[in-house]
Amino acid sequence: MNNSYEAVMARKNSIMKDSVGIDYDKFEGDNINFDYEAMMADCGFTLDEVRKIQSDYGVGNTPLKECKNITALARKVSKPGYGARIFIKDEALNDSGSFKARRASMACFQAKKLGFKGVIAATSGNYGAAVASQAAKHGLKCIIVQECFDSKGIGQPEIVEKARACEAYGAEVIQLSVGPELFYKFLLLLEETGYFNASLYTPYGVMGIESLGAELIEDSLKMIGKIPDMVVCTNAGGGNLTGTARGIVKTTSKKVQIVGASVNLKGLHMASDIDFNLKSFTTGHTGFGLPFMINPDRSDVPRSAGRPLRYIDRYVTVNQGEVFFMTETLTALEGIERGPAGNTSLAAAFSLAQELKEDQVIIVQETEYTGAGKHHQAQLSFARQNGIDIFFGNPKEEIPGKNIILPKTVDLIKIQELDLDQIRKKYIQTQLTKTDSLTKSDIEFLAIETNTNIPYIMDEINKYHIAVED
Amino acid sequence: MIKKYSWVQIKKTILTPDERAKSLPEPTRKVPLLMWVKGFLQEDSEIGDEVKIKTITGREESGILVCENPSFQHNYGNFVPEILEIDKIVKSELFGGETNE
Numbered sequence: 308m309n310n311s312y313e314a315v316m317a318r319k320n321s322i323m324k325d326s327v328g329i330d331y332d333k334f335e336g337d338n339i340n341f342d343y344e345a346m347m348a349d350c351g352f353t354l355d356e357v358r359k360i361q362s363d364y365g366v367g368n369t370p371l372k373e374c375k376n377i378t379a380l381a382r383k384v385s386k387p388g389y390g391a392r393i394f395i396k397d398e399a400l401n402d403s404g405s406f407k408a409r410r411a412s413m414a415c416f417q418a419k420k421l422g423f424k425g426v427i428a429a430t431s432g433n434y435g436a437a438v439a440s441q442a443a444k445h446g447l448k449c450i451i452v453q454e455c456f457d458s459k460g461i462g463q464p465e466i467v468e469k470a471r472a473c474e475a476y477g478a479e480v481i482q483l484s485v486g487p488e489l490f491y492k493f494l495l496l497l498e499e500t501g502y503f504n505a506s507l508y509t510p511y512g513v514m515g516i517e518s519l520g521a522e523l524i525e526d527s528l529k530m531i532g533k534i535p536d537m538v539v540c541t542n543a544g545g546g547n548l549t550g551t552a553r554g555i556v557k558t559t560s561k562k563v564q565i566v567g568a569s570v571n572l573k574g575l576h577m578a579s580d581i582d583f584n585l586k587s588f589t590t591g592h593t594g595f596g597l598p599f600m601i602n603p604d605r606s607d608v609p610r611s612a613g614r615p616l617r618y619i620d621r622y623v624t625v626n627q628g629e630v631f632f633m634t635e636t637l638t639a640l641e642g643i644e645r646g647p648a649g650n651t652s653l654a655a656a657f658s659l660a661q662e663l664k665e666d667q668v669i670i671v672q673e674t675e676y677t678g679a680g681k682h683h684q685a686q687l688s689f690a691r692q693n694g695i696d697i698f699f700g701n702p703k704e705e706i707p708g709k710n711i712i713l714p715k716t717v718d719l720i721k722i723q724e725l726d727l728d729q730i731r732k733k734y735i736q737t738q739l740t741k742t743d744s745l746t747k748s749d750i751e752f753l754a755i756e757t758n759t760n761i762p763y764i765m766d767e768i769n770k771y772h773i774a775v776e777d
Numbered sequence: 778m779i780k781k782y783s784w785v786q787i788k789k790t791i792l793t794p795d796e797r798a799k800s801l802p803e804p805t806r807k808v809p810l811l812m813w814v815k816g817f818l819q820e821d822s823e824i825g826d827e828v829k830i831k832t833i834t835g836r837e838e839s840g841i842l843v844c845e846n847p848s849f850q851h852n853y854g855n856f857v858p859e860i861l862e863i864d865k866i867v868k869s870e871l872f873g874g875e876t877n878e
Contacts, residue, residue, distance in 0.1 A: 456811070634866050
């Protein structure tokens with residue numbers, strides 16, 4: 308068989324189809340639309356079943372904790388009467404140390420059910436350890452493919468730690484240097500082994516998080532007697548936000564504002580061998596968040612189940628210095644030591660809480676485990692070794708890849724709002740590059756995908772020379 | 778010499794610079810795509826030899842022998858004094874200065 312880069316990429320659709328047990332073709336519609344809800348339903352698990360499976364495999368039912376001191380700190384710099392109560396869902400307490408266990412639990416359960424001998428996932432994040440841990444429980448073999456090193460073999464400390472965790476859970480870890488052709492090796496491995504593709508973006512990877520959305524509502528009702536006003540989700544590929552929002556919608560008919568938060572890595576190229584080790588966050592950042600929001604189907608499956616634009620109400624960024632600062636604040640004021648990447652949404656929540664009144668509630672929907680490499684001390688030290696300037700000042704002046712600016716005072720921790728309208732328009736533009744004409748169903752699809760309406764879509768498509776069929 | 782069946786790490790070039798994807802940024806396009814993987818050595822060998830290994834999932838891979846008993850050496854890095862300063866900032870803001878006891 309021809310295993311050249313071009314030849315393998317050319318047969319990616321057939322490799323993917325064999326490796327996830329989902330016939331994506333049957334959900335396809337006219338030109339650009341597909342039946343998302345049918346795809347989600349076709350996988351055959353209700354939310355109750357998801358929760359039962361997760362409970363059997365060490366996942367879920369993590370505690371909701373009120374960060375009273377962090378709330379008090381936010382109120383010190385809020386207008387009088389403002390400063391919502393901040394809670395965290397301590398997802399670090401899942402087996403394998405992050406909310407990703409929820410996603411992996413369903414992928415591995417399904418792989419076992421379908422009779423696969425093993426699972427493969429392409430991930431440099433917590434998802435690797437999550438899949439390895441769940442695979443161990445099911446007696447499945449496991450291969451994790453990581454982008455880990457630059458071409459000199461220097462690894463991001465937090466990714467090296469994740470490699471260690473994957474190996475600890477019995478996985479084979481393939482470590483690659485920087486480059487999107489990781490996908491090429493991933494396809495070769497799927498073909499060679501016949502294992503299940505435990506992609507983050509299959510319906511299993513997203514329905515597994517619906518339980519988190521459901522728990523947020525139930526925990527909040529139990530602890531506070533009301534549902535949260537706002538839930539902040541760290542956003543990268545979009546699955547976390549999508550699954551959480553879907554779980555919330557399935558559990559309450561009341562409106563909860565869904566905010567996505569990413570670390571601002573503007574200016575750093577995600578495929579650059581040099582930029583790779585100049586960043587201090589390897590996930591939860593705008594380098595994934597924006598492209599995946601504009602084009603969710605750029606993932607490793609034909610149709611991504613993570614579709615954040617359907618659910619997101621606001622999209623905000625915080626800078627690296629702010630996230631490190633809040634990670635240390637969580638340790639110093641709440642006595643909870645957790646990994647930095649999971650605290651992206653906490654840093655955003657600290658700022659967002661100041662917009663809400665004191666009796667309102669904001670939930671940060673995840674934390675992640677910490678340890679050697681995956682710790683703000685390790686990551687700041689690594690940044691400094693790579694020539695990044697670290698100092699106190701105004702984080703808004705931070706230049707990713709050049710410096711990390713820790714806020715000099717807590718009032719300088721401020722989210723930056725991204726323009727969702729612009730993102731929606733870019734999403735529509737991307738969709739329109741895939742077709743010469745649109746049907747009524749395509750237009751309805753665009754409205755649902757962007758959480759807008761038909762007039763909005765018509766206004767937008769009128770700017771392009773595109774035929775609209777009757 | 779490293780004995781057959783020892784636990785080792787190998788390194789392999791997956792794509793040479795001219796085989797890489799066309800759309801890469803310059804610094805990435807001029808270097809090869811490299812892979813590191815661990816497994817059990819299939820023949821007595823020396824560091825730098827082209828060898829075969831059997832990985833933990835039972836797959837066969839080949840590449841240049843890098844080391845025996847590869848270990849993880851990542852740690853908490855050098856001390857970053859700014860972290861103490863963060864504690865000072867948030868504690869004095871919340872509890873009112875250095876005199877709080």
